Amino acid sequence: MQKVKVIGAGGYGGVGIVELLLNHPEFEISCLVAKTETGMLISELYPHLKGFCDLPILTPDAPEAQEAFDAVFCSTPDRVGMNIAENELAKGAHVVDYSGDFRFTTEDKYSAYANFIGLNPEHAAPSLLPQTIYGLSELHEITPDQKLAGNPGCFAVSCILGLAPAAASNLVAPKSVICDCKTGVSGAGKKPSPTFHYPARYEQVNAYKLAGHQHMVEIEQELSALAGETIQITMTTQVVPTCRGILSCLYGDLNSTMTASEVLDLYQAFYADKPFVRVLDNKTVIGTAQVSGTNFCNLIVDVDERNNRLRIISHIDNLMKGQAGNALQNMNLMFGLDPMTGLNFPGRCP
Numbered sequence: 001m002q003k004v005k006v007i008g009a010g011g012y013g014g015v016g017i018v019e020l021l022l023n024h025p026e027f028e029i030s031c032l033v034a035k036t037e038t039g040m041l042i043s044e045l046y047p048h049l050k051g052f053c054d055l056p057i058l059t060p061d062a063p064e065a066q067e068a069f070d071a072v073f074c075s076t077p078d079r080v081g082m083n084i085a086e087n088e089l090a091k092g093a094h095v096v097d098y099s100g101d102f103r104f105t106t107e108d109k110y111s112a113y114a115n116f117i118g119l120n121p122e123h124a125a126p127s128l129l130p131q132t133i134y135g136l137s138e139l140h141e142i143t144p145d146q147k148l149a150g151n152p153g154c155f156a157v158s159c160i161l162g163l164a165p166a167a168a169s170n171l172v173a174p175k176s177v178i179c180d181c182k183t184g185v186s187g188a189g190k191k192p193s194p195t196f197h198y199p200a201r202y203e204q205v206n207a208y209k210l211a212g213h214q215h216m217v218e219i220e221q222e223l224s225a226l227a228g229e230t231i232q233i234t235m236t237t238q239v240v241p242t243c244r245g246i247l248s249c250l251y252g253d254l255n256s257t258m259t260a261s262e263v264l265d266l267y268q269a270f271y272a273d274k275p276f277v278r279v280l281d282n283k284t285v286i287g288t289a290q291v292s293g294t295n296f297c298n299l300i301v302d303v304d305e306r307n308n309r310l311r312i313i314s315h316i317d318n319l320m321k322g323q324a325g326n327a328l329q330n331m332n333l334m335f336g337l338d339p340m341t342g343l344n345f346p347g348r349c350p
Contacts, residue, residue: 001028002335005065005093007084008075009057010034011190013098015046016324017073022052024328024342026335032057033065069093071331075324078117082124085148089128094334095148096327102132102150103218117214135330138274139164139222142333149330153215154322155181155237158248160222161277161297162314165270167226171263172252172310174227179219179235180249184242184288187318207238244319245288250312260303263310267301275340276321276329291315294347295325 004021008014009032021029032042038059043050045057058065068091074081081097088095100117104110106129111121123129128148133140135149138161142149152160159179166172182205188196195201216235223231260282271277276295280286282302291298300313316322329339 002026002070003028003030004071004073005031005033005069005088006073006075007033007060008073008080008098009042010037010045011075012186012319013075013323013327014073015042015049016319017075017327018042018049018053020324020328020342026337026341027071027331029053029055030069031055031065031067033060033062034058035060071335072096073327073331074098075327078119079124082128085128086125089147094146094331096135096151096330096334097149098151098323098327100150100153100214100218102128102148103134103152104150104221105129105132105134109221113214113217116212116217134218134222135326136160136222137329137333137339138271138277139226142330144334144336146334149334151323151327151330153218154183154187154246154316154318155179155213155215155235155248156218156222157297157322157326158246158314158316159215159219159233159235159250161316162248162250162299162312163219163223163252164226165267166252166263166310166312167223167231168270169266170227170229171254171258171266173255174229174231176251176253177223177231177233178251179216179233180238180251181235181246182238182240182248183246183318184244185239186244187239187246187322201239201241203241205238205240207236209237213237242288244317245292246314246316246318246322247288248312248314250310250314252310254303254308254310257308258303259305260301263303264301267299271299276343286315288315288317289350290347291317291321292347293317293320294345295321295329295343296347297321 074097082101298315302311
């Protein structure tokens with residue numbers, strides 16, 4: 001069994017990977033680290049884990065946390081992983097970081113991202129950037145030689161998977177792409193705030209970050225690379241009063257006349273060997289409930305034939321394919337395992 005350390009174990013991303021690792025045949029949770037709730041058992045913080053995982057949450061400097069581990073998940077905010085990864089890699093670990101720290105492979109690309117969201121543009125571990133990979137294995141091949149991966153943002157997963165086949169085939173005009181995205185409240189994380197107090201969220205839907213969501217940078221990066229030309233998107237993110245799930249309605253003006261059936265065939269071919277992406281026709285009636293608790297991305301493919309406009313409806317669970325599930329998928333591949341190991345389950349109904 002491979003020994004696993006989870007940094008940031010107390011948050012939703014941390015507990016999400018703990019839940020998945022409990023049933024994994026190759027990985028064993030060996031160490032849980034956080035800056036808050038230290039000294040507590042993880043099962044005291046999250047009682048549903050009692051009897052399944054009763055490990056203590058350690059401080060980052062605890063002696064037990066300094067041991068060598070085979071796999072390290074950094075479920076931490078920006079600028080934390082970049083100060084951790086080098087030490088963990090030196091001890092032989094494979095590292096998957098949840099933040100924007102390792103989503104970009106050059107200092108210039110990282111600086112552009114950091115400037116866009118108002119962070120220090122200087123990366124603390126620039127020598128690691130050429131070693132990282134953007135952790136969306138539907139687009140980037142991840143092998144056991146890969147030691148470091150930057151897990152994508154949740155909106156980015158939803159939008160990129162929804163638009164990648166169109167970008168790769170240059171189906172849409174590069175400045176016509178619109179990403180209209182709705183997320184559940186869990187996307188804001190566990191930390192309480194007045195904006196996410198129950199009375200403020202109940203029966204409330206609102207748009208936010210109209211000046212530009214941070215995930216827009218990586219969406220444009222990935223789509224532009226596929227298209228071989230610059231793609232600029234208009235992105236509107238919204239919070240809806242549900243716990244989890246992202247629904248992204250994605251649009252782009254088609255460069256030539258196409259039917260929904262023709263685009264469906266193209267999408268099905270693009271994702272033919274990608275088990276976590278399910279391509280569905282425009283008669284399918286589904287929503288975010290059909291991916292809740294799973295690592296799947298469901299795509300409804302359509303064309304507004306009156307206006308010759310592509311329309312893709314992308315559904316993911318923001319805490320699974322948008323976070324912990326995708327992180328485990330990456331780590332599976334980094335150890336030469338089937339990507340579906342520990343992730344091949346359908347969710348629940350109702």
